[in-house]
Amino acid sequence: xxxxxxxxxxxxxxxxxxxxxxxxxxxxxxxxxxxxxxxxxxxxxxxxxxxxxxxxxxxxxxxxxxxxxxxxxxxxxxxxxxxxxxxxxxxxxxxxxxxxxxxxxxxxxxxxxxxxxxxxxxxxxxxxxxxxxxxxxxxxxxxxxxxxxxxxxxxxxxxxxxxxxxxxxxxxxxxxxxxxxxxxxxxxxxx
Ligand code: URA
Numbered sequence: 001x002x003x004x005x006x007x008x009x010x011x012x013x014x015x016x017x018x019x020x021x022x023x024x025x026x027x028x029x030x031x032x033x034x035x036x037x038x039x040x041x042x043x044x045x046x047x048x049x050x051x052x053x054x055x056x057x058x059x060x061x062x063x064x065x066x067x068x069x070x071x072x073x074x075x076x077x078x079x080x081x082x083x084x085x086x087x088x089x090x091x092x093x094x095x096x097x098x099x100x101x102x103x104x105x106x107x108x109x110x111x112x113x114x115x116x117x118x119x120x121x122x123x124x125x126x127x128x129x130x131x132x133x134x135x136x137x138x139x140x141x142x143x144x145x146x147x148x149x150x151x152x153x154x155x156x157x158x159x160x161x162x163x164x165x166x167x168x169x170x171x172x173x174x175x176x177x178x179x180x181x182x183x184x185x186x187x188x189x190x191x
Contacts, residue, residue: 001109005034008109012086018102020087026053030082030110032075037186038178039116040064040081041107043125043157044095050088055081060158064122067158067171071179078189082110084129100129117185119150120178123157142174144181151185153178 002008009029015021028045031054048058056064065075073079085095085103095103111119121127127135131145131152137160145152155174156167182189 002113005113008106008113012106015086015103015106018087018099020085020089020099023090024087025050027086028053028055028083028088029086029106030080031055032080033077034080034114035188036078036080036114037117037189038073038079038120038182039111039114039118040079040120040122041126041130042081042083042122044083044085045088046092046159047088055083056158060162063158063161067175070172071175071182072190080110080114080116082107084126094125100125104129116150118178118181119152121152121154123154123160126157127154141170142177144177151181153181 002011012029013027015027021027024045028049042055045055046058046060048061049055055061068074068079075081084107085099086106087103089095089099119130121130121135124135124137127137127140131140131154135154137154137156141155142153153174155178156171161168161171
């Protein structure tokens with residue numbers, strides 16, 4: 001357990017708990033406002049994120065930014081983005097269950113310090129890890145689940161939307177629903 005973000009980040013940046021530490025260029029801790037009420041969780045860094053040390057800065061990040069912009073969310077202002085695993089899985093493969101198990105404690109600590117009102121899971125890996133192991137994005141995207149005072153939503157991963165643009169209208173309606181819920185339950189986000 002860490003007392004503050006500075007201590008947590010310093011410890012995380014040195015992490016050598018799994019093999020991915022050997023192949024990373026940069027660990028991707030997360031970015032945004034640490035006091036935000038809305039937390040987005042992706043799967044893990046890709047090539048661009050590994051190079052820059054920031055989440056969602058590649059093509060899928062550019063698409064994500066369009067959806068965020070549509071509902072008045074801005075990195076570093078009124079939201080935070082992190083991933084299930086902090087280091088890039090080689091060849092962009094899915095993170096192994098064992099890697100997720102090892103890495104998830106960093107995210108747990110981020111959630112504990114942040115105490116977000118809403119957590120949005122981007123894609124299957126994050127939604128199955130955070131919401132439920134049998135989460136089906138195509139059937140359950142946009143559904144709101146309440147767990148211990150936090151609202152959880154799963155939606156499409158932007159990389160999946162780049163592959164299947166026909167799902168973009170569904171993704172947009174999830175984000176619009178998210179905006180309504182933020183207005184209902186968050187005090188600071190749209191101040
Ligand atoms: N995909 C993710 O899930 N996370 C990132 O940070 C980038 C791409």
